Amino acid sequence: MFQQNSLAHTGIREYLIGPVLVLSLPGKQYELRRQGIKEAAEGPSADVSKLTWGDIRSRKVLDSSISGALAGGVLNTWKRELLSLYFSPALILL
Numbered sequence: 001m002f003q004q005n006s007l008a009h010t011g012i013r014e015y016l017i018g019p020v021l022v023l024s025l026p027g028k029q030y031e032l033r034r035q036g037i038k039e040a041a042e043g044p045s046a047d048v049s050k051l052t053w054g055d056i057r058s059r060k061v062l063d064s065s066i067s068g069a070l071a072g073g074v075l076n077t078w079k080r081e082l083l084s085l086y087f088s089p090a091l092i093l094l
Helices: 002-024 028-042 053-057 061-093
Strands: none
Touching: 002 028, 002 061, 028 053
16 A cells, blocks of 8 residues: 555656646746756756755655645545445445
C-alpha cells in the first residue's frame, strides 16, 4: 500500500497540482519555475535570479502538502471501503 500511496502522491504532485500552481500563483518559487520553463523553450535569459537556501528548502512544499492531502484522503477512503466490502460478508456469514 505504501508504494501505491507514494506513486499516487508523486503523480498528483508532478502532473496535476504542480502545473496548476506554477501557472496560477505568484511568488518567487513559482516565478523561478516559470522562468525555467521559458528558458527551456526560448534559451537562457540574461535576467537570472539567484536561489537562496530558503528557496531550496521550501521548493514544492505547498505542492507536496496539497497532493499528500488528496492522495492520502482518497487512498485511505478507498482502502477502508475495499476492506469493508471484503470483510462484511464474511462477518455476516459467521
